Amino acid sequence: MFENLLEKAITAALLAGNAILNIYEQDFAVQYKDDHSPLTEADLFAHQKIVETLGDEFPILSEESSEIPFSERKNWKEFWLIDPLDGTKEFVKKNGEFTVNIAFIKHGNPLLGVVYVPVTKKLFWGIENQGSFQITVEHPLTFSVNDLLAKAQSINNNQLPDTFTIVASRSHCSIETETFINDCKEKHGNTHLVSAGSSLKLCMVAERKAQVYPRLAPTMEWDTAAAHAVAKYAGCKVYDFHTHQELQYNKENLLNPWFVVELS
Numbered sequence: 001m002f003e004n005l006l007e008k009a010i011t012a013a014l015l016a017g018n019a020i021l022n023i024y025e026q027d028f029a030v031q032y033k034d035d036h037s038p039l040t041e042a043d044l045f046a047h048q049k050i051v052e053t054l055g056d057e058f059p060i061l062s063e064e065s066s067e068i069p070f071s072e073r074k075n076w077k078e079f080w081l082i083d084p085l086d087g088t089k090e091f092v093k094k095n096g097e098f099t100v101n102i103a104f105i106k107h108g109n110p111l112l113g114v115v116y117v118p119v120t121k122k123l124f125w126g127i128e129n130q131g132s133f134q135i136t137v138e139h140p141l142t143f144s145v146n147d148l149l150a151k152a153q154s155i156n157n158n159q160l161p162d163t164f165t166i167v168a169s170r171s172h173c174s175i176e177t178e179t180f181i182n183d184c185k186e187k188h189g190n191t192h193l194v195s196a197g198s199s200l201k202l203c204m205v206a207e208r209k210a211q212v213y214p215r216l217a218p219t220m221e222w223d224t225a226a227a228h229a230v231a232k233y234a235g236c237k238v239y240d241f242h243t244h245q246e247l248q249y250n251k252e253n254l255l256n257p258w259f260v261v262e263l264s
Contacts, residue, residue, distance in 0.1 A: 002112060002127055007145045009080075009102045009114040010125065012053035014140050016046035016084055016100045017118035020091075024118070030092055042091060046084035046100060054080055058104075061250070063222045070252045078106045081249055083222040087198030096120065097197030103225035108248040113229025115199050123148065124155075124203050126233035131156045132206055155234050158208035160263075164188035167201045167210040169217065176216035176258070184212065202227035205261045206234040213261040216241060221254045237264050 023042040030040055047064040054060060059079040061068060073079075080102065085091060087098030096119035104112040115124040121140055126132035133152040137143055166181055185191045196204060201213045202224065228238045228247060238247050241258035 002130075005104050005112055006114070006125065006127060006149075008054055009104065009112065010123065010145050010148065012050040013100045013102050013114045013116040013123070014137060014143055015053055016049045017116045017121075018140055019045045019049050020085060020098075020100070021118045024091065024094070037088065040085070040088060040091065043085045043088060047082075050082055050084055050100075050102060054082075054102075061222070063220065066220075066222075066254060073250055074252070076250060078104070079250070081105050081110075081222055081225040083199075083226070086223055087200075090197035095197065097200055099198045099200060099227075101199050101222065101226035103229055103249075105225060105249045108250055109246075110225045110229035110232065110249065113226035115203055115226050115230055117200065123152075124206070124227075124230045125152075126206070126230035128229075128233060130233065132230050132234035134207060155207040160208045160211065161192070163190055163192045165192045165194060165210040167194050167196055167204045167213045169195065169197070169201065169215070174217045177214055180214040180216060199223065199227035202231045202238070202261050205236055205263065206231040208263075211263060214241070215256075215260070216258045219256045219259075221249050221251070221256060224256055224259070225249055231261050235264050236261055 020042045028040050047062055051060055059076050061079055062082045083101040085098060086101050090097040100116040102114045103110045111128045113126050121137045123137050124134045132155050134155050135148055135152040166184055168177060204210045205213050231238055238261050239245060239259060241260055247259055
């Protein structure tokens with residue numbers, strides 16, 4: 001079952017990434033939602049590509065279809081949770097730090113997650129009982145999923161940086177995050193701080209480019225689910241800052257609690 005789901009998720013992520021790049025390389029209009037977050041036609045085209053590719057075997061919850069009521073969602077045991085374009089602010093700034101995120105959720109837990117970075121063509125995935133992997137997709141317009149699966153490299157045993165490294169949001173940094181960073185400096189002495197956009201921050205901890213990522217600011221479930229799987233199956237913890245319990249998905253309120261990603 002997982003092999004079929006993974007193949008669908010990878011295919012959907014790459015097709016969405018291609019659609020996003022077609023718009024990214026041109027002039028595009030930016031609209032703003034009620035919460036003042038940006039929305040572009042790339043978000044909508046990517047959503048359409050993903051939904052078409054995943055099919056209707058399982059329900060799909062997307063940032064672009066988040067109005068589905070909890071009275072319907074609460075009965076979902078298994079479903080897809082997607083963010084067609086995570087990091088729209090980075091997309092608008094044209095700094096390349098945006099991703100396509102596709103996760104498969106069962107009983108509130110991410111069993112599979114695919115994260116694709118269209119500009120760098122870097123593809124990550126994590127899957128229960130198998131681990132987490134990455135590969136640069138050399139031919140994203142004519143890819144073979146079987147070749148990608150065969151050539152991908154495990155990230156579970158990557159080498160950590162010598163200096164304690166903290167990754168933080170490029171677009172959102174709260175006072176609480178600054179306090180967390182200062183506490184790390186006191187505990188570990190010499191530390192290095194790096195910034196990144198979108199779900200790349202979770203992936204950076206997963207691939208051992210940083211030891212910790214604190215997110216003490218608002219995020220939504222679709223922002224984190226796919227990269228949560230990549231981090232989890234690479235040996236990291238993704239937990240509620242206050243309760244230390246693992247993040248759960250398909251809550252009545254789709255807002256995530258503050259959380260931390262770190263190596264177990």
